[in-house]
Amino acid sequence: MAPANETTLSLTPPAPFNFAEAAYSHGWVVLAPNRWDSTRQVLQRTERLSNGTRVHLNITGSDTIETPEITIQVRHAKTLSPEERSEITTSVGHMFRCDEDLTEFYALCRKRGGHWIKITQGLGYLLRSPTLFEDIVKTICTTNIQWSGTKRMVEGLVQALGTPYPGDPSLRAFPTPEAIAAAPSKTFTETVHLGYRGRYIHELAAQVVAGILDLNALQDPTLSTPVLKKKLLAIKGVGNYAAATLLMLLGRYDALAIDTVFRDFVSKKYFEDRIPSEEEARSIYASWGKWQYLAYWFDLWQGLDETL
DNA sequence: TTCCAGGGGTAGA
DNA sequence: TCTACCCATGGA
Numbered sequence: 001m002a003p004a005n006e007t008t009l010s011l012t013p014p015a016p017f018n019f020a021e022a023a024y025s026h027g028w029v030v031l032a033p034n035r036w037d038s039t040r041q042v043l044q045r046t047e048r049l050s051n052g053t054r055v056h057l058n059i060t061g062s063d064t065i066e067t068p069e070i071t072i073q074v075r076h077a078k079t080l081s082p083e084e085r086s087e088i089t090t091s092v093g094h095m096f097r098c099d100e101d102l103t104e105f106y107a108l109c110r111k112r113g114g115h116w117i118k119i120t121q122g123l124g125y126l127l128r129s130p131t132l133f134e135d136i137v138k139t140i141c142t143t144n145i146q147w148s149g150t151k152r153m154v155e156g157l158v159q160a161l162g163t164p165y166p167g168d169p170s171l172r173a174f175p176t177p178e179a180i181a182a183a184p185s186k187t188f189t190e191t192v193h194l195g196y197r198g199r200y201i202h203e204l205a206a207q208v209v210a211g212i213l214d215l216n217a218l219q220d221p222t223l224s225t226p227v228l229k230k231k232l233l234a235i236k237g238v239g240n241y242a243a244a245t246l247l248m249l250l251g252r253y254d255a256l257a258i259d260t261v262f263r264d265f266v267s268k269k270y271f272e273d274r275i276p277s278e279e280e281a282r283s284i285y286a287s288w289g290k291w292q293y294l295a296y297w298f299d300l301w302q303g304l305d306e307t308l
Numbered sequence: 309t310t311c312c313a314g315g316g317g318t319a320g321a
Numbered sequence: 322t323c324t325a326c327c328c329a330t331g332g333a
Binding site for chain 3: 144145146148149152153189193194195196197198
Binding site: 027139140142143144145146147149150196197200236237238239240241242245257259260261262 | 312315316
């Protein structure tokens with residue numbers, strides 16, 4: 001049996017904030033170790049803290065958009081220290097972007113009117129992972145593969161190399177860079193079936209462990225987006241699409257991810273099924289400036305069957 | 309069986 | 322900077 005100690009933590013996002021829309025804002029919510037209970041609107045996740053402590057989180061949000069609160073039910077084996085509590089709330093706050101200010105984006109949405117108004121009801125907080133490492137690995141797993149394949153590969157990585165929760169090995173945290181770097185190459189091919197992406201992910205982990213790649217440096221807010229993009233492109237396995245996706249995950253919305261979904265969408269909605277040039281496609285959201293990725297994402301989301 | 313997906317690396321021009 | 326070719330895998 002898993003340890004039964006429970007602690008409740010909470011944090012306050014900026015208002016307005018819609019928890020369920022943030023959790024279900026894109027595919028990340030269903031990529032392991034995340035689990036989304038759509039009935040109860042609970043995001044579940046096993047986490048390995050920096051000191052090795054394993055915790056299992058049940059994350060919920062209040063219904064009140066104007067006075068939002070995120071509640072974290074933490075299951076754990078030993079009493080949590082203040083540092084451990086702080087690390088958990090910091091991680092969850094990072095996942096839900098509690099430090100981002102969307103006031104300017106909302107003002108643009110109000111100015112546009114129509115279906116853009118809905119966004120100002122606390123939308124725009126696209127879910128991300130607690131660490132940039134996890135986000136890079138997951139983004140690489142979205143390249144040149146269907147979404148079902150992405151889910152399979154990420155689940156395989158977590159099951160093969162993720163840190164198990166004490167007493168319940170079915171619950172695992174996302175693998176650490178150390179675990180991925182130390183794994184033999186056959187784990188990636190024969191067990192996880194990552195295909196050619198295996199060597200990219202292994203090299204990424206090895207460089208992080210060796211200190212060759214400093215992921216904290218990529219989260220420096222003083223870096224310009226073009227400089228940051230150049231640094232992301234230097235990571236093997238990260239090209240233009242993946243770099244734009246990672247910029248979104250880093251809170252930079254001034255670059256678009258030109259992928260097959262984007263091309264198909266703008267072709268149908270704005271070019272009468274004609275395949276536009278990349279320049280034409282980019283021009284659709286250019287007027288949104290530093291918010292163009294969010295504008296594209298919600299333009300797309302309006303017409304999607306929200307089945308991930 | 310063949311195609312291709314929420315592309316990217318590399319060599320050569 | 323641009324283009325052609327190759328890369329693993331599995332679903333359609």
